[in-house]
Amino acid sequence: MFRLPLHGIRVLDLTMAWAGPYATRLLADMGAEVIKIEAADNWDLLRAFTGQPPSVERVWDKSPYFNHVNRNKYGCALDLSKTRGRDLFLRLAAMSDVVIENFRAEVMENLGLTFDVLRAANDQLIVISMPGHGQSGPERDFVAYGTNAEQLSGLCSLTGYAGGPPQKTGISYGDPVAGIAAAGAIALALWERRRSGRGQYVEVAQREILTNLIGEHVLAYAMTGRQPDRRGNRHSSMSPHGCYPCSGDDRWLTIACETDAQFAALCQVIGQPELAGQERFADVVARYRHQDDLDAVIAAWTGAQDRDGAADALQTAGVPAAPVLSVPDVLADEHLRARGFFELVSHPVAGVWEMEGPHWRMSESPGHVRLPAPAFAEHNDYVFRELLGLSADEVAALEAEGVTGRVLNPAAHE
Amino acid sequence: MPSQAASSLSDLRVLDISDGVAGAWCTKLFADYGAGVIVLEPPAGHPLRRHGPFPGDAPDPETGALWLYLGTNKRSVTLDAGTTTGQNLFRRMVEEANVIVESFAPGRMAELGLGFPALRAIKRRIVLVSITPFGQTGPRAGWRATNLTSFASGGQMSLTGEPDREPLVNGGYQAEYQAGLQAFAAAATAAFNADALEVPQHVDIAAQECMASALELYLPWWAYLKRDISRRRGNVLSAMVGLFPAADGHIGLHIMPRNWPWFARAIGRPDLIDDPRFKDNFSRLQNNDELEAIVYGWAGSQDAKELYRTAGAARAPVAFVHSIGDLLESEQLQARQYFREVEHPAAGTLTYPGPPFRMSEVEWKEGRAPLCGEHNEALYCDEMGLSRGDLARLRAAGVI
Numbered sequence: 087m088f089r090l091p092l093h094g095i096r097v098l099d100l101t102m103a104w105a106g107p108y109a110t111r112l113l114a115d116m117g118a119e120v121i122k123i124e125a126a127d128n129w130d131l132l133r134a135f136t137g138q139p140p141s142v143e144r145v146w147d148k149s150p151y152f153n154h155v156n157r158n159k160y161g162c163a164l165d166l167s168k169t170r171g172r173d174l175f176l177r178l179a180a181m182s183d184v185v186i187e188n189f190r191a192e193v194m195e196n197l198g199l200t201f202d203v204l205r206a207a208n209d210q211l212i213v214i215s216m217p218g219h220g221q222s223g224p225e226r227d228f229v230a231y232g233t234n235a236e237q238l239s240g241l242c243s244l245t246g247y248a249g250g251p252p253q254k255t256g257i258s259y260g261d262p263v264a265g266i267a268a269a270g271a272i273a274l275a276l277w278e279r280r281r282s283g284r285g286q287y288v289e290v291a292q293r294e295i296l297t298n299l300i301g302e303h304v305l306a307y308a309m310t311g312r313q314p315d316r317r318g319n320r321h322s323s324m325s326p327h328g329c330y331p332c333s334g335d336d337r338w339l340t341i342a343c344e345t346d347a348q349f350a351a352l353c354q355v356i357g358q359p360e361l362a363g364q365e366r367f368a369d370v371v372a373r374y375r376h377q378d379d380l381d382a383v384i385a386a387w388t389g390a391q392d393r394d395g396a397a398d399a400l401q402t403a404g405v406p407a408a409p410v411l412s413v414p415d416v417l418a419d420e421h422l423r424a425r426g427f428f429e430l431v432s433h434p435v436a437g438v439w440e441m442e443g444p445h446w447r448m449s450e451s452p453g454h455v456r457l458p459a460p461a462f463a464e465h466n467d468y469v470f471r472e473l474l475g476l477s478a479d480e481v482a483a484l485e486a487e488g489v490t491g492r493v494l495n496p497a498a499h500e
Numbered sequence: 501m502p503s504q505a506a507s508s509l510s511d512l513r514v515l516d517i518s519d520g521v522a523g524a525w526c527t528k529l530f531a532d533y534g535a536g537v538i539v540l541e542p543p544a545g546h547p548l549r550r551h552g553p554f555p556g557d558a559p560d561p562e563t564g565a566l567w568l569y570l571g572t573n574k575r576s577v578t579l580d581a582g583t584t585t586g587q588n589l590f591r592r593m594v595e596e597a598n599v600i601v602e603s604f605a606p607g608r609m610a611e612l613g614l615g616f617p618a619l620r621a622i623k624r625r626i627v628l629v630s631i632t633p634f635g636q637t638g639p640r641a642g643w644r645a646t647n648l649t650s651f652a653s654g655g656q657m658s659l660t661g662e663p664d665r666e667p668l669v670n671g672g673y674q675a676e677y678q679a680g681l682q683a684f685a686a687a688a689t690a691a692f693n694a695d696a697l698e699v700p701q702h703v704d705i706a707a708q709e710c711m712a713s714a715l716e717l718y719l720p721w722w723a724y725l726k727r728d729i730s731r732r733r734g735n736v737l738s739a740m741v742g743l744f745p746a747a748d749g750h751i752g753l754h755i756m757p758r759n760w761p762w763f764a765r766a767i768g769r770p771d772l773i774d775d776p777r778f779k780d781n782f783s784r785l786q787n788n789d790e791l792e793a794i795v796y797g798w799a800g801s802q803d804a805k806e807l808y809r810t811a812g813a814a815r816a817p818v819a820f821v822h823s824i825g826d827l828l829e830s831e832q833l834q835a836r837q838y839f840r841e842v843e844h845p846a847a848g849t850l851t852y853p854g855p856p857f858r859m860s861e862v863e864w865k866e867g868r869a870p871l872c873g874e875h876n877e878a879l880y881c882d883e884m885g886l887s888r889g890d891l892a893r894l895r896a897a898g899v900i
Binding site for chain 2: 088091092104108112116131132134135137138150151153154155201219220222223224225226227228229230231232233234236237238239240241242243244245246247251252253254255256257258259261262263266267268269270271273274275276277278280281282284286287288289290291294295297298299300301302303304305306307308309310313316318319321322323324327328329330331336338340341342344401404405406407408409410411412413414415416417420421422424425427436439440441442445446447448449450451498499500
């Protein structure tokens with residue numbers, strides 16, 4: 087085994103909510119030393135999604151959402167809006183490799199922490215910003231979260247039931263997408279830095295990266311001038327291609343046939359081999375034209391089937407099919423468990439539970455949940471005493487001035 | 501930005517022997533930022549070439565939208581990896597590569613004599629990236645999948661769609677794009693590490709795990725609190741988060757607690773800010789139905805595009821659902837020169853999405869997709885030293 091791929095890379099993480107912290111989770115999973123910086127009045131919003139009564143002791147350290155997204159990171163409290171806090175941040179920047187933030191475009195300017203300022207502190211620093219709209223343009227200061235990015239990207243306009251309105255993806259889809267892209271951009275910047283010896287500035291505009299994930303529709307529009315119709319779960323060429331109800335409550339099976347052979351196999355599995363020979367289903371074109379009939383036949387079969395058993399039977403026959411896994415299904419999924427996807431984490435305040443492990447599976451240096459998410463200000467001593475070399479008295483003075491602290495102000499996100 | 505003459509990633513070399521959207525998107529990202537990417541197409545052409553639409557509705561393997569988009573800046577050579585000769589050629593290319601991207605069913609690369617141990621024996625620092633629906637191991641490693649079934653396996657589909665309808669796949673190929681983007685970031689990370697420390701790596705990317713890692717608060721709440729709030733909720737999660745019909749389109753709200761006063765002012769209802777029913781997040785959730793009625797009533801009379809401008813200027817997280825046409829007309833995207841016109845010898849000049857992110861020291865290149873086998877001579881003859889006669893022999897044998 088080798089050490090983790092990003093061992094020795096220090097990341098100052100100013101990001102909050104999901105997009106940025108998802109990016110730094112990827113880095114932390116791969117061994118980077120990620121130091122999450124919060125402040126008493128400006129702490130990560132995800133700490134507020136506790137699902138527990140406010141009276142629970144240190145409830146902000148028990149938010150499962152926060153604790154999943156921020157595992158493998160360190161945390162400290164440092165108020166960048168105070169002069170002394172900004173000075174200390176610049177000293178940390180001088181000994182770090184990456185600074186990452188996902189504020190609105192203007193915030194780093196207002197803090198006096200533009201790329202030029204950071205570069206002056208450390209010319210090898212990679213600085214990455216993840217604003218919703220980018221650092222320029224008439225909308226750059228508009229506030230946008232991950233759901234807004236999806237609306238602005240064009241993706242929502244493509245998603246939806248036939249004849250229905252645009253639909254949102256169930257998750258705040260723009261967030262993880264921007265986060266993955268940021269992690270990839272950092273890796274490219276690290277590669278480049280090994281050659282040039284210099285850092286650089288990277289900008290991920292959340293709405294733009296998401297439009298790249300529907301890029302073929304931009305070209306299609308350029309070719310046809312037409313906005314495609316929303317078509318539910320159907321596909322432009324494959325049929326059947328749908329989501330069918332199974333026995334039980336809210337249990338669904340997806341099926342997609344790419345070829346005639348897969349369709350013939352499907353007909354065997356559902357006990358109607360003669361269907362494949364019927365004129366209305368005999369070939370790709372006929373099936374496409376008679377999808378309503380075909381979907382009714384398949385739904386009549388699935389409706390009486392156990393979802394997972396039907397999926398197994400279809401897969402055994404070589405037909406692409408998969409259950410629509412609910413969130414509890416995902417956590418219980420025997421395939422993911424066989425791969426060791428879920429790992430126990432022990433958190434000093436929140437306790438012990440299972441969470442998803444690193445999903446970049448590296449053969450020679452497998453990642454794990456090595457460290458629980460930081461309690462608020464948990465690693466102040468590491469940052470202020472060890473890294474910055476301050477004395478206990480100096481740290482106490484910083485606490486007295488409100489530059490750092492041990493306790494957050496719950497009112498900041500009420 | 502970029503502020504000055506950019507260096508490139510030209511000494512990062514990628515071999516793409518994958519056959520789907522995920523792999524092609526992964527290697528497109530490398531190619532567009534300047535890495536040298538060679539896509540190995542079966543002699544009949546890459547499977548993505550079959551997908552339309554096509555200009556003038558005339559099917560042509562050189563002009564399908566999916567291929568044109570995902571093929572940019574790559575060099576194309578044809579190679580039948582199922583033949584011994586093809587495998588020998590592939591092994592020679594591995595000597596010059598940093599990253600190999602494949603998406604065969606698990607075990608197929610080993611059958612071809614191209615498994616990770618064999619590749620590592622050829623190139624000590626190789627990074628092999630395998631992108632599959634379920635990963636290289638586990639009881640479902642051999643399951644077949646498409647974007648639809650893959651989206652279902654990752655948990656995200658169970659959250660998407662209306663509660664009284666079937667779960668819904670989102671637009672395009674998002675299960676594949678997510679896996680491909682993760683594969684790109686993982687591959688770049690592994691390549692950086694291999695370059696620095698001479699550590700090879702087989703990177704196993706399972707689309708299912710990629711999506712299961714991005715289940716927002718739903719998986720964490722279930723795992724920790726044993727509370728399942730993961731039902732489908734359609735377009736409206738609450739009065740403060742969702743898509744609402746406007747007079748001429750749809751608007752999206754995402755109002756977090758700190759955005760509330762800005763939002764109330766933006767909709768001309770400053771009286772709501774301190775209304776006891778809505779004064780803090782808890783109250784707004786308690787009185788969600790009342791607030792939702794207010795939002796629906798207000799949104800229905802709004803001009804979505806005009807509202808987007810005024811609400812944005814007023815610091816309220818309000819967006820409108822952009823159609824593809826709206827994207828092309830967006831003042832913001834135009835000001836940032838996001839879209840690019842790219843010429844292609846068979847498809848003509850078309851509008852392409854621009855850089856997914858912008859780097860001050862690494863240039864993002866506008867470029868086009870290669871014709872099938874366009875670089876056979878350049879690679880096989882000029883770089884690998886085969887003669888034109890050898891090329892003819894390979895062609896006759898169906899290898900290229």
